[in-house]
Amino acid sequence: MTQLMLAIPSKGRLKEQTEAFFADCGLKLKQVGGERGYSAVLEGAPGIQIMLLSASEIAKGLLDGTLHLGVTGEDLLREHADNFDSQVHLLRALGFGYADMVVAVPQSWVDVDTIEDLEDVGHAFRARHGRRMRVATKYLRSSRRFFAERGLTQYRLIDSAGATEAAPASGTAELIVDITTTGATLKANNLKILSDGVMLKSQAQLSASLNADWNEDALAAIKNLLDIFEARRVARDVSVLTGGKSLRSAAASISDEVTLLGDSVVLSREKAKSVANALSGAGFGPVSVVNPEFLFLEDNVVFGEFSRAITRNAQ
Numbered sequence: 279m280t281q282l283m284l285a286i287p288s289k290g291r292l293k294e295q296t297e298a299f300f301a302d303c304g305l306k307l308k309q310v311g312g313e314r315g316y317s318a319v320l321e322g323a324p325g326i327q328i329m330l331l332s333a334s335e336i337a338k339g340l341l342d343g344t345l346h347l348g349v350t351g352e353d354l355l356r357e358h359a360d361n362f363d364s365q366v367h368l369l370r371a372l373g374f375g376y377a378d379m380v381v382a383v384p385q386s387w388v389d390v391d392t393i394e395d396l397e398d399v400g401h402a403f404r405a406r407h408g409r410r411m412r413v414a415t416k417y418l419r420s421s422r423r424f425f426a427e428r429g430l431t432q433y434r435l436i437d438s439a440g441a442t443e444a445a446p447a448s449g450t451a452e453l454i455v456d457i458t459t460t461g462a463t464l465k466a467n468n469l470k471i472l473s474d475g476v477m478l479k480s481q482a483q484l485s486a487s488l489n490a491d492w493n494e495d496a497l498a499a500i501k502n503l504l505d506i507f508e509a510r511r512v513a514r515d516v517s518v519l520t521g522g523k524s525l526r527s528a529a530a531s532i533s534d535e536v537t538l539l540g541d542s543v544v545l546s547r548e549k550a551k552s553v554a555n556a557l558s559g560a561g562f563g564p565v566s567v568v569n570p571e572f573l574f575l576e577d578n579v580v581f582g583e584f585s586r587a588i589t590r591n592a593q
Contacts, residue, residue, distance in 0.1 A: 281327040282499040283490075284347040285339060288316065288330035292482060295374040296349050303510045304572070323506065325499035334358075341365045343489030346496055347503075353379050353457060353480040357420045367486045367587040369504065369580055375482030376459060379417060381424075381475030383453040384446050385468045392474050393428040396453075400432025403452070414438040414451035421455045424477045443467045486584055488591040504581045509572035517550035517569050519543050521562035528562055537575075544573070 286307075287293040297307050306321040307328065318328035331339070337354035339345035349372065359365050383390050390399055396411075403411050414436045415421050421435055436451050443463055445451035457480070458464055461471065484507075486500065516537075519525060524541035525532075532553055537544040545553060547569060554565040 281325055282346045282496045282503075283329060283339075283344070284320070284326050284349075284503075285329040285331045285336040285345050286349045287333055287336070292333065292349070292375050293330070295482070296372070299372055299374075303506050305506065323499070323503050325495060326503065340485055340487040341489070343487050343491070345487055346490045346492070347484065347486050347500065349482055349484055351375055351377065351480050352483050353377060353417070353420070353478055355483070355485060356478065357417050359419075364591055365488055367488055367584055369484045369486055369584060370507065372482045372484060375480075377457045377480050378459075378471075378476050379420060379455065379457055379478040379480060380464075380471045381453065381455055381477065382443075382458075382464050382469040382471050385470045387470075390472070392472055393425075393430055396472065397430050397432055400430070404432055410434045411453060412436045412445075412451040413453055413455055414442050414445035415455035416442060417455055417457075420477060424455075428474075443469060486587075488587060492588055500584070501578070501581050504584070505574060505578055506572070508578050508580055509574040512575065513570045513573040515547060516544050516573060517547045517567050518573070519545070519550060519554050519557070519565055519567055521557060521565045523562060525557065525562060525565075528557060528560070532557070 286296045300307055300320065305323050307318050308321055309318045309330070316330045318330060320326050320328055329345070333350045333354055336345065336348040336350040337358050340348045340350070340355065341359055352368065355366055356362055381393070381396075383396070387399070390396055400411050411433050413421060413433050416438050418435050418437060425433065436445070438445060438454070442454050442456040444467060445454055446469065447467060454469065455477065456464075458471075464471065490496070518539060520542040525543045526538060526541055529536050529538055529543050532543060532545065535545055535549075550567050554567050557563065558565045
């Protein structure tokens, strides 16, 4: 059996949050070789080999197909991609690892609030200094694409090797493109984000490579994993109502947001108790309300979208 290769961050907050996400879905990560090991197994999800890598390594592995699945930031995936839509498929946002990729300028530039203002200042800057404004960043491709889309021409990119936010104060660049979570570091360095300068609102993503070897074993493993994730996601917000007799006939009158599950119905937890009480009073009782940990439905939308992406990419 060919194992599916899934990479997660090897250290830090992202690793902890990823492990917590798996644990919430009933999947325990067991690291091989102790705390310093770089591989692991995911107990409860057969056919999957876990690799512990840096966020950048994960992004590159997904894009070139050496990894099947990975947890990393969308910002890194888009930065390293040559053709994003044909290389990687975003399966689901994980709700942690939030960061914005932004264009920031010195706060002293009081007349610069938009990219259009930046272009105007750029022309004046070039006329005065005989060169274009320098933009310090680690995100060269993303910056180039964003500026081209917005019509900014009066700049040149400087690859930032150190603390990007310090570049304007040190005189190595006039402005920056960088990642920020709270904006506190930018403010501490007397920088402000342009009003239309949020390039990407990124977060950790469970992503699948479209260039990996998706044989039958790998497809079976990812479907099982995605079924577990979806069953947990669905179950968090719903209750299952079961009556003394079938609730199918009463489903239409219960709510527009009801899903049939055999002779039971599924609906939002916030409505479950009042609906159960009404049904019991209408002769369907006794009616039980169960809040499931997992709810496996026949169709998995996430896996279906991924399957279609694989098919399109193969054509």
